[in-house]
Amino acid sequence: MTVDLWLAFVTASLVLCFTPGPTVFLVVGQALAYGKRSIVPLAAGALVGDIILLTSSFLGLGLLLAISATLFNFIKFVGAAYLIYLGIKAFCRKSVSINPNAGLASKECSFIIFRDALLVTALNPKGMVFFMAFLPLFISTAAPVMPQMIILAVSFLAISLLSVSCYALLSGFLRGHIAKPKVQERFNKLGGSLLVGAGLMTASMQHG
Template identity: 30%
Template sequence: MPTAQEWWLYLGAALLIAFAPGPGILYVLARSIGGGRREGVRSALGNSLGASMHVLAATVGLSALLAASAVAFTVLKFVGAAYLVYLGVRALWELRSGGVPEPGEGVRSDRSAVVQGFVSEVLNPKTAMFFLAFIPQFVHPDRGSQTLAFLALGLVFVVFTLVADLLVAAFAGPLASRIASDPRWRRRQQVASGTTLIGLGGALALSQN
């Protein structure tokens, strides 16, 4: 296990990274604006479940295999990017096919937000690479098995990111509720949500390995 000094260093670094604006926070922001606080919260929970799967995969070595295979990494990256673009295009298509969403429609659809958040995070190989690059700096293989240490450090980071995402949903959700009574703003919400998701997908697809 890390020393007490290493734990404090890790907690400080993880806290800064978790609360820095990134794809996860932008994803939750887009879903919160498009569907309100409840959808944002469920998206945050889905993100955390997906990140937890990456922690488990890295702990048992699956992420190391992914890192060693350029083809596997590239395929997973493009699949994840395509999924985000699909979510964004669907949000924009709903405007064309169904008109302006009525207030509260996001609440009825937010059951799928957990699944969509989970899938989009699981299909993001950057998360796997992050855990493999960041956490090993705080474990010591020369001291024996570090499985529990790796798992604990990873889950602590997931908790930090969940708190950050929930704060985003808490502040963005009420904003969505306030402007939901205005049809023009509801359309803008949907457009902002869809274009943000498409932008995230494009950024992931164009990012370097």
């Protein structure tokens, strides 16, 4: 793989990762709801979800999803329903304390945030299909394939982590400077609306 080819992949990945989608909307919504303390579990969950997507694609699940409209639609609607559920829950959430030592900063809450980010990222059938179609474009047949796949995968994961962290930091910063309960509730409603919107967007994705 040449440096130019790798730079082209990095550029394409930056555009893909920083373009708002289900994971970005989830990150923004959760960070608005829970503040800066949600950044680490959100980033970790999205990272593990991307690893699952990449691994599934390498194992051929992406190809199966590209062939089977039924399987694609099943995973799509499961992911969309989960996003909408999270959105409704966030929309109805009352204001929370932004004290970092509050109950919402507990390990249990961090695990829930991590789990939600992981599931929403991993339950993205378009992601699996995309990796199957996208990665081969940047792999040179004149060199061993596996080292190139590892380089591309690590590069993508780093860019994805950067994207999630930036969105979470910005949203968490905004939430962390809001103390009034009524304003916090507006942030909850905004975050919930983003999640419901992401669910509807996921449900409208077309196979192929």
